[in-house]
Amino acid sequence: AQSVSQHNHHVILSEAASLELGCNYSYGGTVNLFWYVQYPGQHLQLLLKYFSGDPLVKGIKGFEAEFIKSKFSFNLRKPSVQWSDTAEYFCALNMIKAAGNKLTFGGGTRVLVKP
Amino acid sequence: DTAVSQTPKYLVTQMGNDKSIKCEQNLGHDTMYWYKQDSKKFLKIMFSYNNKELIINETVPNRFSPKSPDKAHLNLHINSLELGDSAVYFCASSQDPGSPGNTIYFGEGSWLTVV
Numbered sequence: 001a002q003s004v005s006q007h008n009h010h011v012i013l014s015e016a017a018s019l020e021l022g023c024n025y026s027y028g029g030t031v032n033l034f035w036y037v038q039y040p041g042q043h044l045q046l047l048l049k050y051f052s053g054d055p056l057v058k059g060i061k062g063f064e065a066e067f068i069k070s071k072f073s074f075n076l077r078k079p080s081v082q083w084s085d086t087a088e089y090f091c092a093l094n095m096i097k098a099a100g101n102k103l104t105f106g107g108g109t110r111v112l113v114k115p
Numbered sequence: 116d117t118a119v120s121q122t123p124k125y126l127v128t129q130m131g132n133d134k135s136i137k138c139e140q141n142l143g144h145d146t147m148y149w150y151k152q153d154s155k156k157f158l159k160i161m162f163s164y165n166n167k168e169l170i171i172n173e174t175v176p177n178r179f180s181p182k183s184p185d186k187a188h189l190n191l192h193i194n195s196l197e198l199g200d201s202a203v204y205f206c207a208s209s210q211d212p213g214s215p216g217n218t219i220y221f222g223e224g225s226w227l228t229v230v
Contacts, residue, residue: 032217038156043223044205088156094217102148102171103219105158 002027004093006106014114015083021076021109023065023091032094033074034103035065039087047089050074061085083115118142119222121206127228128196136191136225138206146170147189148207148219149181158205164189165211196229203227 007022025031035047048059055067065076074091091106121138128134140147148171149161163171167183178194193200206222 034218036221044158044221046218046220049218090158094219102160102163102173103150103158104160108156108158110156 002093002095002104004091004104004106006089006091006109008109009107010110010112012112012114013081016080017113019076019078019081019085019111021089021091021111023074023076023106025072025074025091025093025104027072027093027095029095033065033067034092034094035059035063035074035076036090036092036105037087038090038108044090047076081111081113083113085111086113087111119206119208119220121204121222121225123225124223125226125228127230130196130198130229132196133192133194134196134227135193136204136206136227138189138191138222140187140206140208140220140222142208142220144208144220145186145211146209147183147186148209149189149191150205150207150221152203152205152224154202161204162189162191193227198229201227201229 004025033050036044037047038044047063048057050057050067058064063078067074089109092103119140146165148163152158160173161175162181164183166186180192183189203224203226205224207219209217209219
Protein backbone atom coordinates (compact mmCIF):
# COMPACT_ATOMS: atom_id res chain seq x y z
CA ALA A 1 0.00 0.00 0.00
CA GLN A 2 1.09 3.54 -0.65
CA SER A 3 2.32 5.75 2.17
CA VAL A 4 3.70 9.23 2.71
CA SER A 5 6.30 10.12 5.33
CA GLN A 6 7.15 13.53 6.64
CA HIS A 7 10.29 13.31 8.68
CA ASN A 8 10.00 16.46 10.73
CA HIS A 9 7.03 16.69 13.06
CA HIS A 10 7.92 20.11 14.39
CA VAL A 11 10.10 22.85 12.97
CA ILE A 12 10.89 26.10 14.74
CA LEU A 13 12.73 28.85 12.96
CA SER A 14 13.10 32.60 12.87
CA GLU A 15 11.78 34.99 10.28
CA ALA A 16 13.91 35.23 7.16
CA ALA A 17 15.34 31.76 7.70
CA SER A 18 15.09 29.23 4.92
CA LEU A 19 12.67 26.34 5.22
CA GLU A 20 12.84 22.84 3.82
CA LEU A 21 10.33 20.15 4.73
CA GLY A 22 10.98 16.59 3.75
CA CYS A 23 8.44 14.30 2.15
CA ASN A 24 9.00 10.76 0.95
CA TYR A 25 6.49 8.36 -0.46
CA SER A 26 6.26 4.70 -1.22
CA TYR A 27 4.40 3.76 -4.34
CA GLY A 28 5.74 2.15 -7.47
CA GLY A 29 3.38 3.69 -9.98
CA THR A 30 2.72 7.14 -11.36
CA VAL A 31 1.84 9.67 -8.72
CA ASN A 32 0.47 13.12 -8.34
CA LEU A 33 1.99 14.94 -5.39
CA PHE A 34 0.67 17.83 -3.37
CA TRP A 35 1.57 20.10 -0.53
CA TYR A 36 -1.28 21.50 1.53
CA VAL A 37 -1.08 24.08 4.30
CA GLN A 38 -3.41 24.39 7.25
CA TYR A 39 -3.23 27.69 9.11
CA PRO A 40 -4.38 27.62 12.73
CA GLY A 41 -8.12 26.98 12.88
CA GLN A 42 -8.52 26.96 9.12
CA HIS A 43 -9.09 24.48 6.35
CA LEU A 44 -6.53 22.86 4.12
CA GLN A 45 -5.32 25.01 1.27
CA LEU A 46 -3.37 23.83 -1.73
CA LEU A 47 0.17 25.25 -1.86
CA LEU A 48 1.36 23.48 -4.98
CA LYS A 49 1.07 20.27 -6.92
CA TYR A 50 3.08 18.09 -9.26
CA PHE A 51 1.44 16.10 -12.02
CA SER A 52 4.08 15.85 -14.73
CA GLY A 53 6.73 17.84 -16.56
CA ASP A 54 9.21 20.11 -14.80
CA PRO A 55 10.02 18.45 -11.47
CA LEU A 56 10.55 21.85 -9.85
CA VAL A 57 7.13 23.18 -9.04
CA LYS A 58 6.37 26.69 -7.88
CA GLY A 59 3.37 27.39 -5.73
CA ILE A 60 1.73 30.23 -3.91
CA LYS A 61 3.32 32.43 -1.27
CA GLY A 62 6.86 31.82 -2.49
CA PHE A 63 6.86 28.07 -1.90
CA GLU A 64 8.39 25.56 -4.27
CA ALA A 65 8.89 21.82 -4.27
CA GLU A 66 11.10 19.45 -6.17
CA PHE A 67 10.05 16.01 -7.28
CA ILE A 68 12.97 13.59 -7.33
CA LYS A 69 11.64 10.35 -8.70
CA SER A 70 14.77 8.32 -7.91
CA LYS A 71 14.49 9.30 -4.27
CA PHE A 72 10.69 9.09 -4.07
CA SER A 73 10.81 12.56 -2.57
CA PHE A 74 8.88 15.79 -2.91
CA ASN A 75 10.47 18.28 -0.54
CA LEU A 76 8.98 21.68 0.09
CA ARG A 77 11.15 24.80 0.26
CA LYS A 78 10.88 28.48 0.92
CA PRO A 79 13.99 30.69 0.87
CA SER A 80 12.82 33.18 3.49
CA VAL A 81 9.93 32.52 5.82
CA GLN A 82 7.60 34.99 7.46
CA TRP A 83 5.74 34.85 10.74
CA SER A 84 2.55 34.29 8.73
CA ASP A 85 3.96 30.97 7.48
CA THR A 86 3.29 29.47 10.89
CA ALA A 87 1.03 26.54 10.05
CA GLU A 88 0.80 22.80 9.62
CA TYR A 89 2.09 21.49 6.30
CA PHE A 90 0.90 18.27 4.74
CA CYS A 91 2.42 16.35 1.90
CA ALA A 92 -0.01 14.14 0.00
CA LEU A 93 0.02 11.58 -2.76
CA ASN A 94 -2.68 10.75 -5.24
CA MET A 95 -2.91 7.72 -7.45
CA ILE A 96 -5.30 7.88 -10.36
CA LYS A 97 -7.29 4.68 -10.40
CA ALA A 98 -10.20 3.73 -12.55
CA ALA A 99 -12.42 3.13 -9.56
CA GLY A 100 -11.61 6.38 -7.88
CA ASN A 101 -8.71 8.10 -6.26
CA LYS A 102 -7.84 9.32 -2.83
CA LEU A 103 -5.24 11.51 -1.24
CA THR A 104 -2.90 9.77 1.11
CA PHE A 105 -1.48 12.27 3.56
CA GLY A 106 1.72 12.37 5.50
CA GLY A 107 1.55 13.00 9.22
CA GLY A 108 2.09 16.72 8.84
CA THR A 109 4.85 19.08 9.95
CA ARG A 110 4.04 21.85 12.35
CA VAL A 111 6.05 24.95 11.52
CA LEU A 112 6.44 27.77 13.98
CA VAL A 113 8.08 30.94 12.74
CA LYS A 114 9.27 33.22 15.50
CA PRO A 115 9.06 36.96 14.80
CA ASP B 116 -18.46 32.24 -2.69
CA THR B 117 -17.34 29.29 -0.64
CA ALA B 118 -16.49 26.41 -2.95
CA VAL B 119 -16.91 23.59 -0.44
CA SER B 120 -19.06 24.45 2.53
CA GLN B 121 -19.90 22.28 5.49
CA THR B 122 -22.13 22.76 8.50
CA PRO B 123 -21.98 22.90 11.40
CA LYS B 124 -18.47 24.19 11.96
CA TYR B 125 -18.52 23.27 15.62
CA LEU B 126 -20.51 20.51 17.26
CA VAL B 127 -20.40 19.34 20.87
CA THR B 128 -22.57 16.38 21.74
CA GLN B 129 -22.91 13.57 24.23
CA MET B 130 -21.92 9.97 23.77
CA GLY B 131 -24.62 7.84 22.24
CA ASN B 132 -26.22 10.66 20.26
CA ASP B 133 -26.74 10.67 16.51
CA LYS B 134 -25.53 13.65 14.53
CA SER B 135 -25.12 14.77 10.94
CA ILE B 136 -22.67 17.01 9.14
CA LYS B 137 -23.74 18.49 5.84
CA CYS B 138 -21.54 19.33 2.89
CA GLU B 139 -22.20 21.13 -0.34
CA GLN B 140 -19.90 22.07 -3.22
CA ASN B 141 -20.60 24.60 -5.94
CA LEU B 142 -17.65 23.72 -8.13
CA GLY B 143 -19.56 21.38 -10.41
CA HIS B 144 -17.35 18.48 -9.33
CA ASP B 145 -18.38 14.88 -9.73
CA THR B 146 -16.54 13.47 -6.76
CA MET B 147 -16.88 14.26 -3.07
CA TYR B 148 -15.02 12.97 -0.03
CA TRP B 149 -15.01 12.89 3.72
CA TYR B 150 -11.70 13.01 5.54
CA LYS B 151 -11.09 12.70 9.26
CA GLN B 152 -8.34 14.59 11.07
CA ASP B 153 -7.61 13.22 14.52
CA SER B 154 -6.13 14.97 17.54
CA LYS B 155 -2.63 14.34 16.24
CA LYS B 156 -3.50 16.13 13.00
CA PHE B 157 -3.33 12.90 11.03
CA LEU B 158 -5.62 13.06 8.00
CA LYS B 159 -7.24 10.02 6.56
CA ILE B 160 -9.89 9.47 3.94
CA MET B 161 -13.16 7.95 5.06
CA PHE B 162 -15.40 7.92 2.00
CA SER B 163 -15.49 8.95 -1.60
CA TYR B 164 -18.55 9.34 -3.80
CA ASN B 165 -18.61 9.83 -7.55
CA ASN B 166 -21.91 10.96 -9.04
CA LYS B 167 -23.77 9.79 -5.94
CA GLU B 168 -22.14 6.38 -6.04
CA LEU B 169 -19.88 5.14 -3.25
CA ILE B 170 -16.43 4.32 -4.61
CA ILE B 171 -14.17 4.39 -1.56
CA ASN B 172 -14.97 3.19 1.94
CA GLU B 173 -11.89 3.00 4.10
CA THR B 174 -12.85 0.53 6.82
CA VAL B 175 -14.96 3.07 8.61
CA PRO B 176 -17.34 1.72 11.32
CA ASN B 177 -20.85 1.27 10.01
CA ARG B 178 -22.03 3.85 12.54
CA PHE B 179 -20.83 6.31 9.89
CA SER B 180 -23.19 6.53 6.95
CA PRO B 181 -22.59 8.97 4.11
CA LYS B 182 -25.53 10.07 2.03
CA SER B 183 -25.34 11.78 -1.33
CA PRO B 184 -28.72 13.09 -2.49
CA ASP B 185 -27.07 14.62 -5.56
CA LYS B 186 -23.54 15.10 -6.78
CA ALA B 187 -23.26 18.52 -5.14
CA HIS B 188 -24.02 17.20 -1.66
CA LEU B 189 -22.43 14.59 0.56
CA ASN B 190 -23.70 14.43 4.12
CA LEU B 191 -22.19 12.41 6.92
CA HIS B 192 -24.44 10.83 9.51
CA ILE B 193 -22.95 9.32 12.64
CA ASN B 194 -24.93 7.02 14.93
CA SER B 195 -24.21 6.23 18.56
CA LEU B 196 -21.35 8.67 18.88
CA GLU B 197 -18.29 7.57 20.83
CA LEU B 198 -15.52 9.56 22.48
CA GLY B 199 -13.09 8.43 19.81
CA ASP B 200 -15.20 10.07 17.14
CA SER B 201 -14.00 13.45 18.36
CA ALA B 202 -12.08 14.92 15.45
CA VAL B 203 -12.21 17.44 12.67
CA TYR B 204 -14.13 16.18 9.67
CA PHE B 205 -13.28 17.67 6.31
CA CYS B 206 -15.47 17.48 3.28
CA ALA B 207 -13.75 17.77 -0.09
CA SER B 208 -14.49 17.58 -3.77
CA SER B 209 -12.71 17.09 -7.08
CA GLN B 210 -13.45 16.63 -10.74
CA ASP B 211 -13.81 13.24 -12.30
CA PRO B 212 -11.32 10.90 -10.59
CA GLY B 213 -9.64 9.99 -13.82
CA SER B 214 -8.88 13.54 -14.80
CA PRO B 215 -5.15 14.36 -14.88
CA GLY B 216 -5.98 17.83 -13.63
CA ASN B 217 -7.56 16.44 -10.52
CA THR B 218 -7.04 18.59 -7.45
CA ILE B 219 -8.99 18.03 -4.28
CA TYR B 220 -10.54 21.09 -2.65
CA PHE B 221 -11.35 21.04 1.02
CA GLY B 222 -14.04 22.60 3.11
CA GLU B 223 -13.32 24.46 6.31
CA GLY B 224 -13.84 21.48 8.56
CA SER B 225 -16.36 20.53 11.22
CA TRP B 226 -14.97 20.27 14.74
CA LEU B 227 -16.83 17.45 16.48
CA THR B 228 -16.38 16.97 20.22
CA VAL B 229 -18.05 14.04 21.93
CA VAL B 230 -18.33 14.34 25.71
